[in-house]
Amino acid sequence: xxxxxxxxxxxxxxxxxxxxxxxxxxxxxxxxxxxxxxxxxxxxxxxxxxxxxxxxxxxxxxxxxxxxxxxxxxxxxxxxxxxxxxxxxxxxxxxxxxxxxxxxxxxxxxxxxxxxxxxxxxxxxxxxxxxxxxxxxxxxxxxxxxxxxxxxxxxxxxxxxxxxxxxxxxxxxxxxxxxxxxxxxxxxxxxxxxxxxxxxxxxxxxxxxxxxxxxxxxxxxxxxxxxxxxxxxxxxxxxxxxxxxxxxxxxxxxxxxxxxxxxxxxxxxxxxxxxxxxxxxxxxxxxxxxxxxxxxxxxxxxxxxxxxxxxxxxxxxxxxxxxxxxxxxxxx
Amino acid sequence: xxxxxxxxxxxxxxxxxxxxxxxxxxxxxxxxxxxxxxxxxxxxxxxxxxxxxxxxxxxxxxxxxxxxxxxxxxxxxxxxxxxxxxxxxxxxxxxxxxxxxxxxxxxxxxxxxxxxxxxxxxxxxxxxxxxxxxxxxxxxxxxxxxxxxxxxxxxxxxxxxxxxxxxxxxxxxxxxxxxxxxxxxxxxxxxxxxxxxxxxxxxxxxxxxxxxxxxxxxxxxxxxxxxxxxxxxxxxxxxxxxxxxxxxxxxxxxxxxxxxxxxxxxxxxxxxxxxxxxxxxxxxxxxxxxxxxxxxxxxxxxxxxxxxxxxxxxxxxxxxxxxxxxxxxxxxxxxx
Numbered sequence: 001x002x003x004x005x006x007x008x009x010x011x012x013x014x015x016x017x018x019x020x021x022x023x024x025x026x027x028x029x030x031x032x033x034x035x036x037x038x039x040x041x042x043x044x045x046x047x048x049x050x051x052x053x054x055x056x057x058x059x060x061x062x063x064x065x066x067x068x069x070x071x072x073x074x075x076x077x078x079x080x081x082x083x084x085x086x087x088x089x090x091x092x093x094x095x096x097x098x099x100x101x102x103x104x105x106x107x108x109x110x111x112x113x114x115x116x117x118x119x120x121x122x123x124x125x126x127x128x129x130x131x132x133x134x135x136x137x138x139x140x141x142x143x144x145x146x147x148x149x150x151x152x153x154x155x156x157x158x159x160x161x162x163x164x165x166x167x168x169x170x171x172x173x174x175x176x177x178x179x180x181x182x183x184x185x186x187x188x189x190x191x192x193x194x195x196x197x198x199x200x201x202x203x204x205x206x207x208x209x210x211x212x213x214x215x216x217x218x219x220x221x222x223x224x225x226x227x228x229x230x231x232x233x234x235x236x237x238x239x240x241x242x243x244x245x246x247x248x249x250x251x252x253x254x255x256x257x258x259x260x261x262x263x264x265x266x267x268x269x270x271x272x273x274x275x276x277x278x279x280x281x282x283x284x285x286x287x288x289x290x291x292x293x294x295x296x297x298x299x300x301x302x303x304x305x306x307x308x309x310x311x312x313x314x315x316x317x318x319x320x321x322x323x324x325x326x327x328x329x330x331x332x
Numbered sequence: 333x334x335x336x337x338x339x340x341x342x343x344x345x346x347x348x349x350x351x352x353x354x355x356x357x358x359x360x361x362x363x364x365x366x367x368x369x370x371x372x373x374x375x376x377x378x379x380x381x382x383x384x385x386x387x388x389x390x391x392x393x394x395x396x397x398x399x400x401x402x403x404x405x406x407x408x409x410x411x412x413x414x415x416x417x418x419x420x421x422x423x424x425x426x427x428x429x430x431x432x433x434x435x436x437x438x439x440x441x442x443x444x445x446x447x448x449x450x451x452x453x454x455x456x457x458x459x460x461x462x463x464x465x466x467x468x469x470x471x472x473x474x475x476x477x478x479x480x481x482x483x484x485x486x487x488x489x490x491x492x493x494x495x496x497x498x499x500x501x502x503x504x505x506x507x508x509x510x511x512x513x514x515x516x517x518x519x520x521x522x523x524x525x526x527x528x529x530x531x532x533x534x535x536x537x538x539x540x541x542x543x544x545x546x547x548x549x550x551x552x553x554x555x556x557x558x559x560x561x562x563x564x565x566x567x568x569x570x571x572x573x574x575x576x577x578x579x580x581x582x583x584x585x586x587x588x589x590x591x592x593x594x595x596x597x598x599x600x601x602x603x604x605x606x607x608x609x610x611x612x613x614x615x616x617x618x619x620x621x622x623x624x625x626x627x628x629x630x631x632x633x634x635x636x637x638x639x640x641x642x643x644x645x646x647x648x649x650x651x652x653x654x655x656x657x658x659x660x661x662x663x664x665x666x667x668x
Contacts, residue, residue: 041530185392190601215603256535258564267535
């Protein structure tokens with residue numbers, strides 16, 4: 001059994017003039033110790049997907065259907081009380097902006113001890129010892145001193161280390177990291193990603209990494225999902241997708257990267273932009289921007305087909321696979 | 333070599349932190365003292381931008397790259413040093429004398445959500461700079477010009493009556509580019525023009541900037557932190573660290589053989605699609621504050637090759653055999 005299994009998840013936002021569907025039929029699994037990347041552009045629904053795993057969707061958003069099974073129990077159907085035992089304890093979260101996540105008027109130590117005492121019945125002294133241990137794990141220089149410092153006394157990279165230390169406090173099974181390095185400089189980003197990867201491996205923690213950076217996904221994760229307009233359009237082993245993307249959107253995304261073009265030449269560009277949730281196109285949401293779109297794409301959302309180890313939702317890919325099959329049959 | 337279009341000479345910029353005179357005065361050890369503190373954003377930068385090239389300035393936050401852009405544009409006045417445009421010193425010109433240069437030099441900002449006036453239609457946004465710089469133009473001339481620039485950036489001229497908020501981020505950046513192009517500039521300073529945009533939109537805007545450069549013969553000063561963009565777009569690259577240029581080279585040369593230890597670390601930190609695991613050069617510590625600059629080479633505290641000379645003497649940009657200019661004692665002495 002997978003550690004986490006999301007089945008057919010629908011998330012909607014109730015706004016004036018009807019519901020907006022932010023996630024449609026999202027299904028994926030996460031095994032113990034596995035590292036999974038969620039990739040997509042802004043508005044694709046990757047953050048909503050991450051938040052809904054912890055049932056943290058704020059009103060007017062709500063889970064309209066589907067299940068989120070953590071060790072077989074459905075988080076979508078749990079009471080707040082039961083959820084609180086899981087959040088931060090079994091599943092921890094790391095957010096993008098370390099300054100927004102830390103309380104500016106409490107010392108690092110206070111915040112860490114508070115998080116431990118919310119879940120464990122131990123003394124403050126013991127909690128402080130755990131906090132110190134985690135700060136050492138994230139390789140913060142002079143960790144004892146940091147416990148008594150305030151967030152503003154630390155640099156951005158150091159703050160993100162503290163956030164990671166807080167996520168590790170209660171030995172979670174899963175860490176969900178929502179763009180953990182987007183607010184940081186490249187050299188700091190490399191260090192933080194390195195740290196996160198090593199810690200997840202050492203402690204055998206599963207990682208769900210939300211990012212728009214395909215380079216980071218390629219370095220850190222084993223499997224990846226590509227999201228577009230609230231749907232997963234392609235998922236499978238990271239290496240396989242990066243080397244040989246099947247969906248036209250994933251291909252476009254990779255080819256649009258400056259490192260894929262010859263210097264001085266024009267880059268590959270996907271025309272148009274991601275549709276807003278208010279007017280998601282019919283059928284496959286990518287069809288208005290797709291070079292391969294047919295009448296069929298405009299009418300219905302394609303089912304997933306398997307190509308290698310990758311699941312893809314695209315009629316064009318399905319047709320190609322079908323053709324290949326027929327060729328092989330004809331040969332034999 | 334032909335004379336450069338823009339040259340920056342010995343540029344320095346400090347931002348005063350200490351406030352008014354009264355706030356500076358403290359009582360210490362029985363007597364009054366005046367204390368002054370400043371952020372040393374740029375500490376002696378010399379750069380030349382050749383006509384027709386795209387000179388990229390890269391570096392991490394706080395290295396002074398945006399301050400260079402703003403000082404060149406005259407949005408900030410330099411604390412020391414000179415800016416020359418086509419041989420003429422322009423940083424000391426006042427309003428009227430600076431006017432022709434303001435038309436020739438235009439700027440594109442990072443955030444198209446903030447750089448477009450929310451209360452102006454696109455038509456008005458594009459009309460304003462044209463009317464300002466060409467007061468003698470007829471309404472028809474102005475209208476034709478607006479149509480031409482909107483068309484060239486891929487925005488339907490019929491959308492002129494719409495407001496900025498009706499457009500997506502990528503479209504807004506196109507409009508901001510159109511506004512810069514509207515007065516037929518020669519030189520464009522682009523300060524992180526694509527960082528706020530999504531990957532697929534970044535490619536569109538980057539292509540647009542390259543098209544404009546080709547068709548209008550533009551010269552760019554391109555500020556960015558994204559090295560992949562630099563490799564694709566730049567003719568030459570200047571790498572900045574704590575307000576100084578530490579390496580200056582042709583793009584291909586810099587990416588093939590970075591010389592300065594900081595450039596090497598920076599290049600190794602880019603996550604690459606081919607990598608299965610992060611592999612990067614680790615730097616000690618973090619960027620020091622620009623309030624109290626380190627003595628000698630600003631990078632010495634984090635540099636694995638630093639020695640006593642690095643801690644005392646500021647390295648100058650020196651040309652090497654490979655054609656790069658590097659400010660590093662270790663490279664100069666052949667230790668690296």
